[in-house]
Amino acid sequence: MSLKLEHVVKKYKDFTAVNDLNFSIGKGEIFGLIGQNGAGKTTTFRMILDLQEPTSGTISWEGKPINSVNRDILGYLPEERGIFPQMKVEEQLYFFGELRGMNRNEIKKEIDFWINRFDLEDKRKNKAETLSKGNQQKVQLIASFIHKPQFLILDEPFSGLDPVNRDLLKNAILLLKNQGTTILFSSHQMDNVEELCDHLCLLKRGVSLFSGSLLDLKKQYGKTKLTIRTNVSTEQLGRMSGVKEIKQDREDIVLTLMDESYAKPIFDVVSNGNYIEKFSLDYLSLDEIFKDKVGGEHE
Numbered sequence: 001m002s003l004k005l006e007h008v009v010k011k012y013k014d015f016t017a018v019n020d021l022n023f024s025i026g027k028g029e030i031f032g033l034i035g036q037n038g039a040g041k042t043t044t045f046r047m048i049l050d051l052q053e054p055t056s057g058t059i060s061w062e063g064k065p066i067n068s069v070n071r072d073i074l075g076y077l078p079e080e081r082g083i084f085p086q087m088k089v090e091e092q093l094y095f096f097g098e099l100r101g102m103n104r105n106e107i108k109k110e111i112d113f114w115i116n117r118f119d120l121e122d123k124r125k126n127k128a129e130t131l132s133k134g135n136q137q138k139v140q141l142i143a144s145f146i147h148k149p150q151f152l153i154l155d156e157p158f159s160g161l162d163p164v165n166r167d168l169l170k171n172a173i174l175l176l177k178n179q180g181t182t183i184l185f186s187s188h189q190m191d192n193v194e195e196l197c198d199h200l201c202l203l204k205r206g207v208s209l210f211s212g213s214l215l216d217l218k219k220q221y222g223k224t225k226l227t228i229r230t231n232v233s234t235e236q237l238g239r240m241s242g243v244k245e246i247k248q249d250r251e252d253i254v255l256t257l258m259d260e261s262y263a264k265p266i267f268d269v270v271s272n273g274n275y276i277e278k279f280s281l282d283y284l285s286l287d288e289i290f291k292d293k294v295g296g297e298h299e
Contacts, residue, residue, distance in 0.1 A: 002027045002151065002182045003048070003066075008057035010043050016206055017043045021057070023201045023211045030173065030183045032193040035203035036294055041186045042079060044203075045153050048184070049076055061151065072100050075149035079156045079186075083140050085129035089120065092128060092139060093146055100147035107146065114142045118168055134165050141169065145176060152176065154185035158192050170196060190287035204294050218283035225288070226255040226263055229278035232270050240266055252278065 001024040010018040018040040025031040033041050046052040048059055050067040059066040084092055097107035115124050118138045128136055145152050158166050173196060177183060187193050201211040210217050229252050238246045242262025246255050263281045270276055
């Protein structure tokens with residue numbers, strides 16, 4: 001494993017921000033750390049980056065204590081954004097690359113690639129303060145991985161991005177993964193986590209409720225989400241055995257079942273002389289599981 005956390009605890013006087021946290025991330029893997037605000041995500045990132053010391057427990061990179069590794073293997077995009085407003089985009093990226101020990105020829109190659117990929121070609125000579133919030137974020141993203149880190153931490157990287165720029169970022173993350181970068185990120189947008197992550201850890205008030213593969217998490221619930229498009233009424237479907245919840249979603253009727261064994265009896269009733277345009281049984285989405293696990297809607 002590239003990164004490993006074992007029994008990590010972080011206390012501030014009487015407050016425990018992280019409590020007995022354990023997870024590991026393999027090389028070239030994308031790992032999601034999810035939870036509500038205040039769950040302990042940013043504290044965990046800061047301990048991994050050796051910006052804060054754990055109260056107890058160990059954090060290691062490739063078997064070595066994280067505080068003993070060369071800092072240039074790490075890249076970090078903090079949730080609190082910050083770039084130099086008066087500095088031009090290109091100058092900022094040269095500055096951050098040089099901080100990481102790169103020569104200007106190496107940096108230029110990376111700048112040209114990422115400026116083009118993030119559609120910033122016409123902004124490279126502009127001062128950062130003149131850029132939109134989304135474009136400023138893209139500049140800071142490039143700065144976090146311009147030195148090709150082995151391990152990259154992204155704290156809420158999708159925050160404030162429109163759908164087009166979110167897709168640009170997703171594709172960049174997947175490209176970095178394919179190049180062997182190990183990536184740890186947090187997001188309140190569960191669809192991004194579901195689409196990108198191999199494994200994840202779900203935090204609630206500093207405690208891990210689950211750590212493992214997304215599929216294993218979904219299997220805990222089973223296939224209980226039944227989507228139907230039919231002329232059978234919601235009233236009739238709602239009265240059927242095993243239906244916990246029912247709602248109309250545009251043309252579809254979505255049922256939450258007690259377990260997947262109730263799907264066949266429902267199919268038998270719906271298919272008895274009725275036209276069925278859609279009958280789909282699937283796992284709950286990560287967003288639905290998240291709400292169930294942490295209680296209430298996330299922020």
